[in-house]
Amino acid sequence: DQQVKQNSPSLSVQEGRISILNCDYTNSMFDYFLWYKKYPAEGPTFLISISSIKDKNEDGRFTVFLNKSAKHLSLHIVPSQPGDSAVYFCAASVRYGGSQGNLIFGKGTKLSVKP
């Protein structure tokens, strides 16, 4: 049973527009959420994270929103650039009272940004 779900396997966006990647989770104990970005033939690289005490975290063009009541988070990329084309993984963990080592990943969403 998937605890972290990324229901859209792929997303195509025009350069300069907003990309919105979504992630849902089922475990209400999760209190820390991360987004990783992965290019082909490379390992995932950390992009941005958010703690459950916040509902928004922003880093440049990247913003993560957390809706705890809906158990939903999203990653917004504005403006999207062709170099953002990659697979994006959502991950969650129980950071306090648990172990961040147990990162649970979604299956990823492949983002294509068209020039």
Add this chain to the structure above:
Amino acid sequence: DAGVIQSPRHEVTEMGQEVTLRCKPISGHDYLFWYRQTMMRGLELLIYFNNNVPIDDSGMPEDRFSAKMPNASFSNLKIQPSEPRDSAVYFCASTLGLDNEQFFGPGTRLTVL
């Protein structure tokens, strides 16, 4: 810093053979993780170590899988005997403390024929 180093990058072997995947974490990191990525199951944690000691191996699929970390600079993941369903990309990651991001290696693509 060279980042997390994994070898080999690609491995093709025949069913029944022993496979050894290697990982060198980032110097100074005290946590090391092994993940497996497949189309069906996505990215799943197999095992992780803290200061060379295995902490959680509940993700290791079967007794055919074993992992060791003899020192802070090296870990290996062994599959013996290998089976076609073990074909996947295996990632190693390391971090300093559990509160920080994990840094991933480039992965080893394993194909078992």
